Amino acid sequence: MADHGRQNLCYNIKNREAEGTGGAAMNLQTAIVEDSKPDAERLKQLLKKAFENENISCSCFASGDEFLRAGWREGYQVVFLDICMEGTNGIETAQRLRAADPDLLIVFVTSSPEYVWDAFPVHPFDYLLKPYKEEKFEQLAGELRRVLCRQQPELEVRIARQIVRLPLTKIYYATAQNHYVRVVTDDGECRATANFAQVQEQLQTQPEFLVCNRGVIINMSKVLRFEGDCIEMLDGTHLPVRQKDKNSLLAQFTQYQFRGMQREF
Template sequence: MKIALVDDERIYLDEMQKLCLEFAAQHTIQPEIFRFSSSEDFLKSWQPGFYSIIFLDIFMKNGNGIETAQKLREGNDNSLLVFLTSSSDFMPDAFSCHAFDYILKPITRSRVFQVLLDAQKLLPGNSRYIEVNSNRQNIPVFLSDIQSAATDAHYLDIHLKDGSLVRTRMTASEFLKLTGEDCRFLVINKGLILNMDYIFNMENNSCIMTDGSRFPLRIRKAKELALTFRQYQFSQLRQEQKNKGWNT
């Protein structure tokens, strides 16, 4: 997750960076944080779509946050915009730029965490990871890289998109808890978990993956599982359309 912090007061840059890093550590997110003390400095290095979320101060000595946001939208930037402000009077102008949210100063931990949590639900999950112990080593595994996970006695075999396998001592329920009950992971049979981002279709009580592999569905829950998959597909499509709509 690439986060831009744009504020002309160092105290707020420091506080926002600290809170973003704290949130990332608690939610197994690998962040990249970029700090800017003015809109001018930010725009010099800005590229459309580079940042996942941009925290932008409205009132700055050398640049207006609203005008900066308008330039981003004119440049077809779909990044989530969160305004930092000491007053809510400018919110109508802020939301005309399709702002995602705003945070009133002085900022609080609970407010920043809530905004980041809401943003996390909208952003692609490519930056989220878990740490598992394999061969006496703690290995970071990105959730987006996991295709499937299957139990084998007291172990869990985690299959990654590059064809590699990570074997760890863990139950299926422990794995799901570690992912934060991430909605992309679906238990299709006893001890068998699939990442729905890699499911191509479900038919004839089988789950067909994008690489052509097949897994058996629990027969009694085949219809329920197929419905869950369709709902997930729809939610992902709707989210993609919503994200594209930030600049319309």
């Protein structure tokens, strides 16, 4: 991780508290699959406005085929799908997505209400009719926010005398440091006043977390390579592997990767 990314997370937390927002902003990855560029841009603007206080990313794809080739493996939480498109249409695209990820939130967009019933079997989260109405979109954004806040697992720790919730998807690893736990995330690193066993218990509720050594737990989705004696993370950090359990740890990591490949195909 670059040095500028290793900011003291406590500073950011204090700033949010002073601003009255409290807690960490929600991380939201969205995709728009739409063959009309003006419609895609309008939808993107509405998303940015509705989630202006969140960490939102929005990627656009011009067809269902393009999205299935390049985009759908990127961990999107919400996908906006135009129903009527050349090639693989929105409903066919949604069927592929639903088979791979039952929890994905799919929002269909269309200018023809009669297609709504055709989309019903893939259990979409909602529908948007074109042209988009800002009032309707704000209502949809509120419903999405409530669902996503429940979906995102978080690590709850005490930092600088404040209870903070860190999204598990952003955590690289955590290590024990005397009476503290050092947690490294996409946003930087922080020192939590916590018992390592308590942090480990919270993190291991998710299948991507692995204890690779005494006082070291990693997020396997953030691993670059398993080198035998150590694990190299995506930020360049090398973490030691418990030698007596090396083969077992490698097997668990390989199984995790295999499960990820199965979800992709």
